[in-house]
Amino acid sequence: MPRRAISNTLALAVLGLLQERPMHPYEMAATLRERHKDSSFKVNSGSLYDTVESLARHAWIEPVETAREGNRPERTVYATTALGRTEFVGWIDELIRTPVAEYPKFMAAVSYLGALGPDRAADALTDRATNLTRRIAETNAVLEQTVGSGAVPRLFMIEVECARHAWEAELTWTRRTIAEIHDGTLAWPAAGA
Template sequence: MAKRAVSNPLALAVLACLWERPMYPYEMTTTMRERGKEDSIRLNFGSLYSVIKSLEKHGFIEVAQTEREGNRPERVVYAITDTGRLEAESWLRELIEVPVKEYPAIETGLSLLPMLPPQTAAALLEGRRDRLDADLAGRRELHEQVSGLPELFMVESHYRMAVMEAERTFIADLASRIRDRSIGGYTSWEQLHRLLSDGVGMEELIGRIADGDFGQEAADLYR
């Protein structure tokens, strides 16, 4: 993906707000929250001001006017520039079209799963499955409440649900195969943690695995 002068996804959300009309910062925040964008874009007021200043510095937005109501502090209204419109469209096209490698926390956890005893891992995965079920139920209820809203304005939520449902299916199946010991490598995984619980040191165990004492299955765990 192209290196952006301003790369925080919140910056694209700001550009999207100003693509509609000029706004002042608090209005941008309110608009994003009212539309549920916090679910897909990390939003906080402190970061917003930093992003706005960076967008202004690079010529993507500009001060349109300042407003004052009574004794309240002066409000700065920002507008998108022609350069900002081009940047926003280019950035959005890239996000939609080009897959990128992301690093979700669950993938990190799964990559290190052998550190945990098998049945502990299964219990934790089942806990995650239950949390996903609860989250999915809440989202389905929300979708029912806004059923009159055109699908276009809920597409990111539908995407999130599809991803969660796929994860839930994978996690539940993985937990089940650990429980019934059918996952490949289970025997060596169980033996490894049994020896650790008996007081055998990890350094000694890895040495024994390297020497082939546990067979190829165990060696594959620590390739």
């Protein structure tokens, strides 16, 4: 599989937004935040503008208008190009079709859970379960406000659903592991062993 000229997932978000309509970068950032996409993509102004410049440099997007409203700075509106649409669809297909090795920090930490000892491991996992429970509840509220109210089509928030399901699975594993620590079925080696 050839290496993609741009692989920053924020570029994927920009291309996705521009499938809907041409936008300027400020509107892109606001739309991503409004749709809670900032939980899927790291969105900050500097990286967004760098990403837009890179997409334009590779001819995946192009400026279609520059306008000024009142005293505000000029804003350049971008649209996707035919090449950008082709790259976007190919990239989405590849990411969905082909699992890749991702290296989540939590998995790295879990691989050394034993270093905490049973009590501290159970405490840390209990805190994680609390945080996951809160995150799931917040996500359910966002989904109700957006998709449930009909304000945003479900398809536009489907990755939030996917993330919620992953957190629910992690929460189930976390609670089961806590129970195994407490009941002794997850055994720790003897000290010095």
